[in-house]
Amino acid sequence: xxxxxxxxxxxxxxxxxxxxxxxxxxxxxxxxxxxxxxxxxxxxxxxxxxxxxxxxxxxxxxxxxxxxxxxxxxxxxxxxxxxxxxxxxxxxxxxxxxxxxxxxxxxxxxxxxxxxxxxxxxxxxxxxxxxxxxxxxxxxxxxxxxxxxxxxxxxxxxxxxxxxxxxxxxxxxxxxxxxxxxxxxxxxxxxxxxxxxx
Numbered sequence: 001x002x003x004x005x006x007x008x009x010x011x012x013x014x015x016x017x018x019x020x021x022x023x024x025x026x027x028x029x030x031x032x033x034x035x036x037x038x039x040x041x042x043x044x045x046x047x048x049x050x051x052x053x054x055x056x057x058x059x060x061x062x063x064x065x066x067x068x069x070x071x072x073x074x075x076x077x078x079x080x081x082x083x084x085x086x087x088x089x090x091x092x093x094x095x096x097x098x099x100x101x102x103x104x105x106x107x108x109x110x111x112x113x114x115x116x117x118x119x120x121x122x123x124x125x126x127x128x129x130x131x132x133x134x135x136x137x138x139x140x141x142x143x144x145x146x147x148x149x150x151x152x153x154x155x156x157x158x159x160x161x162x163x164x165x166x167x168x169x170x171x172x173x174x175x176x177x178x179x180x181x182x183x184x185x186x187x188x189x190x191x192x193x194x195x196x197x198x
Contacts, residue, residue, distance in 0.1 A: 017077065017117070019125055022066035027054040029076035030068065037112040049109065053081055065133050069113065069122045078113035080126035082106060084137055096168055096193065101141075106134030108144035111155075127158045134198065141197050145170060148190040156192065164194035 022030070027050060051058045053066040060083070069078035085107050108130055113123045134142045144164070146155045159166075170191035 015120075016072050017069055017120065017122060019067055019069050019122070019129060022053070022068045022079070024054050024056070026066070026068050026076055026079075030054075030066070030079045033076065033079055033112050033114055034110070036114065049081075052083065065130070067126055067129055069117070069126060071117070077117040078111070078122050078126060080111035080130045081109040082130035082133055083109055084134070084139060100167070104138065104140055106131070106137065106139040106142040108142065123155075124158060124161065127155075128162060131162060131196070139198055141195055144194050145191040146194060148192060159194040159196075162196065164196040166192050167195045168193040 031050070052060045052064045055061060063085070064081070064083040066082075067080045068076045071077050083106070085105055086101075086103060108127070111123060111126050111130070113126070131142055142164070144155075144159060146159055170193065
């Protein structure tokens with residue numbers, strides 16, 4: 001869920017940048033960063049996902065939360081998306097059985113920081129503030145999947161830094177039949193599922 005068109009300031013957290021709650025008009029900037037760092041956000045599945053975070057009329061909007069990192073001029077240079085999900089939804093979107101979930105869990109959907117702004121602590125703050133939101137929403141646990149790919153881009157270190165534990169691996173098809181931005185043909189990337197109890 002985005003806060004409102006004002007975009008409430010969450011915290012000023014670094015030299016030349018800060019993090020705030022997203023606002024509806026940030027959607028195109030989030031798409032820009034997503035496209036540069038991961039994949040084409042104009043695919044149908046990505047557009048549907050962004051609707052949850054930026055369209056107040058979406059039925060899952062109230063269970064989703066978006067943060068953006070901005071530079072000193074207010075330009076979006078990173079983002080983090082997190083959502084609350086029930087047991088059946090979590091089981092459908094991972095390789096785990098429903099018995100692994102508690103009924104009200106947080107899911108770290110996606111986060112990215114522009115290459116020029118990486119290494120400044122922005123990703124870590126986005127990660128930590130999304131976890132804090134899950135605590136505020138009385139989630140029982142937080143889950144996330146760290147992409148494992150041939151270029152070595154992974155968020156493993158962020159999960160481990162915040163006391164997540166590795167609980168399972170995903171099959172070697174992280175992009176599930178969609179075009180992978182790293183693999184030339186069929187996706188061979190794997191994923192590691194992490195969990196943190198609250």
